[in-house]
Amino acid sequence: MYIKKYWLISVILVLFATGIVYAAKDVNITLTFGGVKLGSEVRVVEKDGAKYINLPFLKYLHVINDWDPTEGQIDLRLGKFSFKMMEDHTGYQVNGQTRTLNHAPFQQDNQLWFPVEFLLRLGLVIKSQDRQHLNLDWDHHYLVGIENVKYQERPAFLLIGTRPFKTKSFLLTKPNRLVVELTGVRAHFTLDCTTGDDPLVKQIRFNQIDPDKVRLVFDLNRPVGYKVVSDPTQPDQVLIVFNYLVQEISFFQKDNEKKVYLKTSAPAVYNLKSFTEPNRLIIDFDGATLDGASTPIAGDGQWIAKVRMSQFDPQTVRVVLDLNDTTSCFVLHARGNPNLIEVRTIQKIQHVNWSETEQGGKLVIEANGELVDELSRLKNPDKLQIDLDFSQFEEGLAVPWFRSSQIKAIHLIPLSNTEVRIEVDLAHLISYDAELSPNRRKLTINFKRAPLMGHTIILDPGHGGVDSGACGRRGTREKDVNLEVAMRLKDLLEDVGAAVVMTRTDDSFIGLYERPFMANYLSGDLFISIHTNNHPDLTVNGIEIWYRQTRSESQALAKCVLTNIIQTTGFKELGIKANRPDDDFVVIREPQMPSILIELGFLSNFQEESILMTSEFRQNAANGILQGVMNYYQK
Numbered sequence: 001m002y003i004k005k006y007w008l009i010s011v012i013l014v015l016f017a018t019g020i021v022y023a024a025k026d027v028n029i030t031l032t033f034g035g036v037k038l039g040s041e042v043r044v045v046e047k048d049g050a051k052y053i054n055l056p057f058l059k060y061l062h063v064i065n066d067w068d069p070t071e072g073q074i075d076l077r078l079g080k081f082s083f084k085m086m087e088d089h090t091g092y093q094v095n096g097q098t099r100t101l102n103h104a105p106f107q108q109d110n111q112l113w114f115p116v117e118f119l120l121r122l123g124l125v126i127k128s129q130d131r132q133h134l135n136l137d138w139d140h141h142y143l144v145g146i147e148n149v150k151y152q153e154r155p156a157f158l159l160i161g162t163r164p165f166k167t168k169s170f171l172l173t174k175p176n177r178l179v180v181e182l183t184g185v186r187a188h189f190t191l192d193c194t195t196g197d198d199p200l201v202k203q204i205r206f207n208q209i210d211p212d213k214v215r216l217v218f219d220l221n222r223p224v225g226y227k228v229v230s231d232p233t234q235p236d237q238v239l240i241v242f243n244y245l246v247q248e249i250s251f252f253q254k255d256n257e258k259k260v261y262l263k264t265s266a267p268a269v270y271n272l273k274s275f276t277e278p279n280r281l282i283i284d285f286d287g288a289t290l291d292g293a294s295t296p297i298a299g300d301g302q303w304i305a306k307v308r309m310s311q312f313d314p315q316t317v318r319v320v321l322d323l324n325d326t327t328s329c330f331v332l333h334a335r336g337n338p339n340l341i342e343v344r345t346i347q348k349i350q351h352v353n354w355s356e357t358e359q360g361g362k363l364v365i366e367a368n369g370e371l372v373d374e375l376s377r378l379k380n381p382d383k384l385q386i387d388l389d390f391s392q393f394e395e396g397l398a399v400p401w402f403r404s405s406q407i408k409a410i411h412l413i414p415l416s417n418t419e420v421r422i423e424v425d426l427a428h429l430i431s432y433d434a435e436l437s438p439n440r441r442k443l444t445i446n447f448k449r450a451p452l453m454g455h456t457i458i459l460d461p462g463h464g465g466v467d468s469g470a471c472g473r474r475g476t477r478e479k480d481v482n483l484e485v486a487m488r489l490k491d492l493l494e495d496v497g498a499a500v501v502m503t504r505t506d507d508s509f510i511g512l513y514e515r516p517f518m519a520n521y522l523s524g525d526l527f528i529s530i531h532t533n534n535h536p537d538l539t540v541n542g543i544e545i546w547y548r549q550t551r552s553e554s555q556a557l558a559k560c561v562l563t564n565i566i567q568t569t570g571f572k573e574l575g576i577k578a579n580r581p582d583d584d585f586v587v588i589r590e591p592q593m594p595s596i597l598i599e600l601g602f603l604s605n606f607q608e609e610s611i612l613m614t615s616e617f618r619q620n621a622a623n624g625i626l627q628g629v630m631n632y633y634q635k
Contacts, residue, residue: 032135033060034162044134045113050103051134052113061122062144062160066536067112074105074112077536078122079145079190087112123188138162142188143214146204147538148196149239150607151229153266153338154287155200156241157218158606161185164235167228176220180228180240187214196539199265200224200242225289225314233475244268245291246317249307251300257369258303258327260343262319264288267338272331279323281343283331288317303327303345330390330418332372335440345369346418347441348394354402354410360447361406363424367391370440375432384424384432386445391420406447433627450497451630457493458501458519460529460587461486462597465509470534472609478532479507481612485600486530488622496630516590526557526629527595529587532612533602541605542572546588546597549578553594556635561596561628568624569617571601571608598625 029044030037031053042057058065058076066075072087085092090101103115116126116134125139145160159167165184172179186208193204193216202219209215218240225243244266252259262268264285273282294310305322312318323329327345334340347369354363365371365386372389392414399410408425415421424445432447461482463469469478483504490500501522503515519527533544545562547554558576566573579585579597588595600621601608611617 028132030133031057032133033057034137043111046131047106047113048103051116051129052103052106053116053119055112055114057119058114061119061124063122064536064538069107069110069112072107075536079188080192080194081190122190141165141185141212143182143185143191144188146191146193146216147606148194148198150610151239151241152269152287153607154241154244155198155266156229156239157201157204159216159238159240161236161238162188165238167238169226169228169240171223171226173223176223178218178220178226178240180216180218181209182214182216184212185214186212222291223289225287227287227315234473241287243287243289243315246285246288246309246319247291249297249309249319251304253300253302255368256345257347258300258345260300260304260307260321261334262341262343264339264341265291267333268341270331270341276326279326281321281323281329281331283319283321283341283343284312285317285319287315290317299324328418332390344390347371347391349388349391349397349420350394352397352399352410352412352422354399354404354407356404356406357446360449361404362447363410363422363445365422365443365445367441371436371443373434373436373443375434375445382426384426384445386422386424386443387415388420388422390418392417393420451633452493453497455497455525455633456499456501456522457629458503458522458524458527458591458593459486459490459493460503460515460519460527462529462531462587464504464507467509470532470603472603472612473606474609474613476603476609476613478534478603481532481600481603481618482530483507484615485618485621485625488619489528489530489625492622492626493629496626498629512586513590515587516595519591519593519595524591524593526632527587527591527593528561528625528629529595529597530625531597531599533599534604535602536604538604538606541602541608542574543569543601544574544599545576546579546585546599547576548585548588548595551594554588554596557594557628557632558596560632560635561598561625564627564631565598565600565621565624568620568627569601571611574599 031042031044043054045052055065055067064077074085076083081095083092083094085105087107088104090104092099101115101118103117105112105114123139123142124136127135127137129135141163143159143161147158149156149158163184165182167180167182169178169180187206193206195201195204200221202221205217207215227241229239229241231237244264247263247265250261252261268288269286271284271286290309290311297307299305299307303324305324308320310318321343329343329345331341331343334342347367349365349367351366354361374387376385393412397412399412406427408427411423413421413423432445434443434445436443463479463482471477486502490502493500501524503518504510516527543565545558547558555576562573562576579588585597588597601612603609603612
């Protein structure tokens, strides 16, 4: 009896040691997919005689995933198929129908592992394998996705393949449709052709006309041009981009100010040409289709004689303004409406005045038309530079004599026939804000003594080093966005007197608890953690800010920052959200000061990622956070 007992214990110990029953074997198995050896983030283990691959591998299959490690629930989506699974359960559902695996997904070492047999059901095949190697590939070259996206704010559809493919396309009428033939792929069984809320496309149909050729038909609501856009860095993806529409023209005049408005269905890209004898201005809209007739339109009877609009070529709408005189004019996007183009005359700067106030002082600039301004702070020497485009100084304009403790001098500098600059030499560190009158003819710049002097602000760029955070489909890494916005914000905060401490200033990994520890050790006044978001639903977009539910000052800071960052970026507002006491947001739970976590936008959203990549957005985000902090201290 004792011999049997000891023998049983020995067997159990051996099984535990080898991991045959209870744990995945710790064997270094190399994974190759599509002929490419994958990086270290994708791992393969063996358990109970079956091979498993961890969750990061699913991005190579274009699978959207949502895993709740607390409940063990797994939601996957590939095209029109949704999968619901549970850890340690072999049964799962596909579009509501029950299926069964021989081996269940499981969680180990904070990783989720899928049996290879499940991946084979998605269309993969094992090319070869042994104890140290696993070679997978698709069983065919597939078209796996058609996504409704935006390209430069224009309607577009992203075609996603498992390998590079060739395209041939053409337009047909009666009925209006675009036909796109893809050579080198076949339609995956999960392919989803829903169009979403698209203004141009009624529906998408597909047909497998040859074993390796798919025909897509986009049924259109109206005739419209298009182009096919390829990205050399993503050879397995192609964008079908539809033209925006040039829709209508209207005229405006008030006093000496004259405008022509051109309405488009998306932000326009245009080129300008001007001619004399006769005087005319030509605007070529690139990637555009004319919505309406090409008959000449009568002008305003004063500045414009007539307007001619035509489809110059399949990708260009040409608008010709026949002018009555040689008045200088310019073209720009209307402020606050990216789908409106303005043609305007040059305005005159008539007054530049300085006056002292209790807070500091103010500079007032007045013109006879709407001002187009750009303010920038220069250092060494410390200056404020105001550039006014499409403007001229009125003849004889001079700055009146003044005495001020805030500024040393004001300089009026003509830059060209259509641009002027006003430079203000600052006496010491001060802050400012600018406001335009309702008719935008008067620009007032209010100067204030450094409002954040004496405050220490901790900036925490999320992730870093081996922890990249979220990653967009165009390769944008969250850790890079977070760091650049934080560094830009650091400069802005220091300009208004704050002492700024960064939890990281380069691509380094900083532990989660080290970040608030640093803030508490230095007795910071505010803690701002900067992040970028991700979501399994690729259409979700916008900015949200998290705070600790029990901290009213953190809530007040979150409100101030969100209001201003929405104004400066133009992103959708998702609101401020309370992190409950039982949640594990360390960076807003541990700091002993008002603390917030900003989610700047969604890298999972194709359109939003394109904006998050730009320096312009990152500067605008920093500007918004700065103004939010300023407003918080002024409340």
